[in-house]
Structure formats: structure tokens, C-alpha cells
Amino acid sequence: MAFNLELINDDNTLAHWLVVDAIRVPDVAQQAYKYEPFPELFRLFSNTKFEHLIDISPVVFQFTGTQGITTQLKSDFAFRSSSVIFSFAEQTPINTLKQHLHDLTSILVEGHLVFFRYYSSVFWEKVAFSLNPQDVDNILGPFEMLSWVDSQQQCQTLTRTEMLNEPTHAAPFIITSPIFIEQV
Secondary structure, eight states: OOOOGGGGGGOOSEEEEEEEOTTTSTTHHHHHHHHOSSOOOEETTTTSTTGGGGGGOOEEEEOOOOHHHHHHHHHOHHHHHTEEEEEEETTSOHHHHHHHHHHHTEEEETTEEEEOOTTOHHHHHHHGGGOOHHHHHHHHTTOSEEEEEOTTSOEEEEEOSSOOSOOOOOSSEEEOOHHHHHHO
């Protein structure tokens, strides 16, 4: 399934959350409240083992495809390179989605617990299409897809080809794709 920023308002089948690095985009909360009608913003590190970093926590908010945010995603380098969009079926419980995003912040790679900065589009541009299906499944969890705007200002999307296993909560997630192992 392709993701088109311009058509997001026309797609009633999925809801979308934008995850943005607030260090790189310090005014992201103001932007969310300025452009989104009901952003329902929360800080990614709230109620996690990273709570002590709440002041520099990435923010997550409902993204409806408003022109202001879409323009930022395409034209502002810091915004584009420091954010991703998670899309999900509207009936998915919010707590399930939040917990999954929290759980993704720490993953196991080669037996090492590592901080996973999954909200960087630069990262996804390098590794997304080198992931094995199990890792895609683990990363997406209850989400349908993960999208980002690449360095060419084109929207890219990571989706699973099929659900490999019944979804189970198994954090920290074990990631085994060779591209991740090279990074550790």
C-alpha cells in the first residue's frame, strides 16, 4: 500500500500518528497545535524507563494530512529527517499503539540492548528495504505501515507482506536483520 501525503485526508480506512524528534524540531508541539485540529499529542518517553528524558522526548500526535504539517514534512530538512508516520486501523486500542511505540525504544540486536531511534527518516532510508520479514513484523506490531519522506522529498512506506505470527507482546523485540547487526 503506497502512502501519499496529499491524499491522507481522503483515506478514511487508517488513522496516522506522526512521531517527531523534538530536539531537532523544538517547536513541533506548537506546529501540531497550530495545524492539526485535534493532535492528541503525547511525549514518547512518558511513562517509560526514559521518563527522566521527558524534556527532550520525541512527540507523537495525530496527523490528518493538514497542509501546514505536510509542507513541513516536504520542505523543512529537520522536520523531514526527524520524523516518521505510523498508520493504523482506527479500531486499534490506543494503549496498544502507545505501548508498542514505547517498546520500540529498546531492542535486542546480537544480544545487546540498544536504544532504537526509529523516528529518523534518514535511518529508514538506509535500512528499510533490507529488513527480514520477521523484523518488519516486530517493528510494525499493531500498525499497518510506517512511512517517511526521503531525501528526494518522496514518500516511502514500509509494510509487511503478510503477518508471520499472531501478534504477541514480546519486548524487547529481537531484531536479526544483517543491516541492524552491522550497526551495532
